[in-house]
Amino acid sequence: MRPKPAIEALRAQIERLECRSRRSRSVLPFGIAEIDSRLPGGGLTLGALHEVAGGGNGTIDGAAAALFAAGIASRTKSKVLWCITKPDLFAPALAQAGLSPDRVIYAEAGDDKTVLACMEEGLRHGGLGAVIAEIARLSMTASRRLQLAAEGTGTIGIALRRWRRQTEASDFGQPTAATTRWRVSALPSTPLPVPGVGRPRWLVELIRCRAGESADFELEACDDTGHLRLPADLVHGPGQAEDGRRSASG
Amino acid sequence: MLAADAAAQAAGLRVGMPATKAQALVQSLVIQDADPAADAEALERLALWMLQRFAPIVAADPSDGIVIDCSGADHLHGGEPAMLATLVEKLASVGLLARAAIADTWGAAHALARFGGRAGFVSEPGKAANDVATLPVAGLRLPPPLIDSLRVLGFDQIGDLLAQPRAPLALRFGAELGRRLDQTIGRIAEPIDPVRPDTIIEARRAFAEPIGAAETIARYIGKLATQLCDGLEQKGVGARRIDLICQRVDNRAQAVRIGTGLPLRDAKRMTRLLSDKIETIDPGFGIEIMTLTAAVTEPLAPKQVITNLVDEAEPDVSGLIDLLANRVGERNLYRIAPVASDVPERAARHIPALAPETGAEWPGHWPRPSRLLPNPEPIDTVALLPDHPPASFTWRGVRRRVKRADGPERVFGEWWKRDPELEAVRDYFRVEDDAGERYWVFRAGDGQDPLTGSQRWFLHGIFG
Numbered sequence: 001m002r003p004k005p006a007i008e009a010l011r012a013q014i015e016r017l018e019c020r021s022r023r024s025r026s027v028l029p030f031g032i033a034e035i036d037s038r039l040p041g042g043g044l045t046l047g048a049l050h051e052v053a054g055g056g057n058g059t060i061d062g063a064a065a066a067l068f069a070a071g072i073a074s075r076t077k078s079k080v081l082w083c084i085t086k087p088d089l090f091a092p093a094l095a096q097a098g099l100s101p102d103r104v105i106y107a108e109a110g111d112d113k114t115v116l117a118c119m120e121e122g123l124r125h126g127g128l129g130a131v132i133a134e135i136a137r138l139s140m141t142a143s144r145r146l147q148l149a150a151e152g153t154g155t156i157g158i159a160l161r162r163w164r165r166q167t168e169a170s171d172f173g174q175p176t177a178a179t180t181r182w183r184v185s186a187l188p189s190t191p192l193p194v195p196g197v198g199r200p201r202w203l204v205e206l207i208r209c210r211a212g213e214s215a216d217f218e219l220e221a222c223d224d225t226g227h228l229r230l231p232a233d234l235v236h237g238p239g240q241a242e243d244g245r246r247s248a249s250g
Numbered sequence: 251m252l253a254a255d256a257a258a259q260a261a262g263l264r265v266g267m268p269a270t271k272a273q274a275l276v277q278s279l280v281i282q283d284a285d286p287a288a289d290a291e292a293l294e295r296l297a298l299w300m301l302q303r304f305a306p307i308v309a310a311d312p313s314d315g316i317v318i319d320c321s322g323a324d325h326l327h328g329g330e331p332a333m334l335a336t337l338v339e340k341l342a343s344v345g346l347l348a349r350a351a352i353a354d355t356w357g358a359a360h361a362l363a364r365f366g367g368r369a370g371f372v373s374e375p376g377k378a379a380n381d382v383a384t385l386p387v388a389g390l391r392l393p394p395p396l397i398d399s400l401r402v403l404g405f406d407q408i409g410d411l412l413a414q415p416r417a418p419l420a421l422r423f424g425a426e427l428g429r430r431l432d433q434t435i436g437r438i439a440e441p442i443d444p445v446r447p448d449t450i451i452e453a454r455r456a457f458a459e460p461i462g463a464a465e466t467i468a469r470y471i472g473k474l475a476t477q478l479c480d481g482l483e484q485k486g487v488g489a490r491r492i493d494l495i496c497q498r499v500d501n502r503a504q505a506v507r508i509g510t511g512l513p514l515r516d517a518k519r520m521t522r523l524l525s526d527k528i529e530t531i532d533p534g535f536g537i538e539i540m541t542l543t544a545a546v547t548e549p550l551a552p553k554q555v556i557t558n559l560v561d562e563a564e565p566d567v568s569g570l571i572d573l574l575a576n577r578v579g580e581r582n583l584y585r586i587a588p589v590a591s592d593v594p595e596r597a598a599r600h601i602p603a604l605a606p607e608t609g610a611e612w613p614g615h616w617p618r619p620s621r622l623l624p625n626p627e628p629i630d631t632v633a634l635l636p637d638h639p640p641a642s643f644t645w646r647g648v649r650r651r652v653k654r655a656d657g658p659e660r661v662f663g664e665w666w667k668r669d670p671e672l673e674a675v676r677d678y679f680r681v682e683d684d685a686g687e688r689y690w691v692f693r694a695g696d697g698q699d700p701l702t703g704s705q706r707w708f709l710h711g712i713f714g
Contacts, residue, residue, distance in 0.1 A: 056685065057687060061712045063620045066621070091612075092597060092598070092614075093619055094620070097620075100611065101586050101587060105584075105603045108583075114577065114578060118577065121573055121577075125570040126565070186713075189688070195655075197682050
């Protein structure tokens with residue numbers, strides 16, 4: 001889809017109305033044309049709040065979602081603040097997604113409220129590359145605060161949504177002020193010619209995107225620099241963006 | 251005889267015994283004259299040490315105790331029970347046997363620590379009167395003759411006195427008894443006059459009119475912080491522990507203590523850290539004196555910043571770290587550093603968030619799960635022995651068929667750490683089920699030799 005000049009002009013006008021003195025927004029591209037072309041500006045907006053959740057069992061453990069967030073954080077500069085309530089994150093796996101242990105500061109808080117407060121402080125500080133917080137409930141007010149805090153400094157904020165029970169995951173349908181909303185679920189790994197587990201694959205769904213359309217992608221998980229990859233058998237395949245799943249999630 | 255430790259008591263010596271009798275009991279007894287002045291001085295020194303490490307308001311409680319007002323300071327040590335345990339442990343490490351208790355009032359804590367009988371007792375708020383009721387009257391800090399005459403009349407426990415009408419007691423024993431009783435159960439205030447070392451750097455402000463509003467307190471914190479930073483700068487030091495003591499009109503003190511990771515001399519940051527704690531200050535009828543003290547200081551020389559045109563400087567996050575550490579507690583804010591161990595749960599350790607960069611990494615050739623369960627959970631499996639991955643397994647009541655698997659990755663027990671691990675073995679497998687979810691499972695044992703483990707299967711982690 002080629003952006004039309006009239007629509008672009010309108011977007012710029014809305015942008016001016018929304019934020020009077022905001023610095024020009026920079027983005028963090030994924031480095032995959034299929035995804036970047038779907039996101040306004042050609043990548044994840046820095047200085048904004050993004051939501052990531054797991055699909056299926058991932059709503060509880062958030063394993064793939066955590067790696068997805070770690071991959072994004074590893075491509076930013078300087079330190080990363082990771083706010084948690086449950087200390088079950090395994091740091092060697094984050095290092096394998098490109099996030100070296102020297103860069104991550106963990107803040108272990110007792111409840112969701114403190115996690116949100118820590119995340120907001122991290123976003124307001126401005127010296128961090130990314131702030132990631134594992135939270136279950138995220139109200140409109142709380143997410144708006146986080147979004148404003150992120151806009152002020154240009155730090156990327158990632159709310160890693162993780163629930164206690166699978167039934168509570170319906171909360172993910174509630175509106176928040178986040179700029180994008182992603183769902184990452186595990187898919188069978190890339191087949192190998194020999195027995196064994198290949199590179200993990202994810203179904204990455206862009207459920208909501210401000211000033212953009214939703215879409216979904218089948219990707220290979222983060223490598224040790226935090227970059228995702230399009231599976232080799234799909235790179236030259238017939239336009240996978242038009243495949244059947246899109247209407248289901250859009 | 252003025253003091254007797256555990257060894258002396260075992261030999262049959264008691265406090266109050268004549269020296270000649272003690273000499274008769276123990277042949278080679280060395281007698282030293284008591285030196286109350288030196289004792290008091292030593293107690294004062296110990297109080298100063300506690301002031302630096304534990305709480306802003308500390309005073310000697312002669313002749314054998316120290317009283318600490320720990321409100322507003324326990325958050326740095328992870329709560330009251332943890333703080334008390336650390337305190338007793340630290341004293342034990344220098345050879346001092348201490349008994350400690352936390353209660354609402356000085357009097358109650360005094361009695362509980364000396365006669366409570368339970369180590370590290372923390373009395374619940376509002377329960378002081380209940381907790382001290384069964385303690386002997388000697389815990390009331392009264393002159394010995396008064397205690398003796400109370401005993402003669404049959405008053406053994408503090409509870410007996412609390413149940414009596416006050417007027418006859420006052421008539422018989424004077425006002426002192428009633429005052430001590432009221433102080434113990436918190437009916438009248440008992441301010442603590444804190445120790446202050448001569449060299450301490452502090453800023454102080456007395457108000458003509460008592461203040462109470464949060465905004466006013468914040469404004470004066472800002473002014474005091476500027477003043478304190480000037481004082482720190484003159485001495486070339488930065489503060490590691492900063493105490494704000496608010497003296498209220500009813501002669502009670504409200505204290506707030508904040509800690510920093512690096513020496514701090516920036517008034518703006520100091521104000522920000524202290525302002526975060528304003529909500530914990532109860533101004534009551536108003537605050538008339540505010541004192542800001544640098545309890546622990548470290549040298550902080552002015553540093554020249556090397557500017558570099560080529561690469562950007564790493565932003566300074568120490569301000570944020572202090573802010574978060576004062577909010578969630580110092581031990582809940584950390585970085586994770588690698589440990590050279592193949593056992594997954596031992597492969598990481600916590601280091602302070604501001605520790606220098608280690609540059610160490612885990613060996614990256616084997617995939618690791620992003621979530622590691624705190625305790626491996628037992629699973630039911632169908633698996634070929636000795637070295638095949640499970641064909642299917644049941645975890646949390648859900649049966650999963652294994653489609654693909656990798657392994658085994660054998661982890662040997664660390665016999666140099668624990669003897670029972672001499673033969674222990676774990677075989678880790680990475681398995682993927684039909685739906686594409688990947689798990690990290692292991693078998694305790696090598697599948698053949700029962701000495702190497704129970705041969706049961708466990709799930710230890712979840713891959714993304």
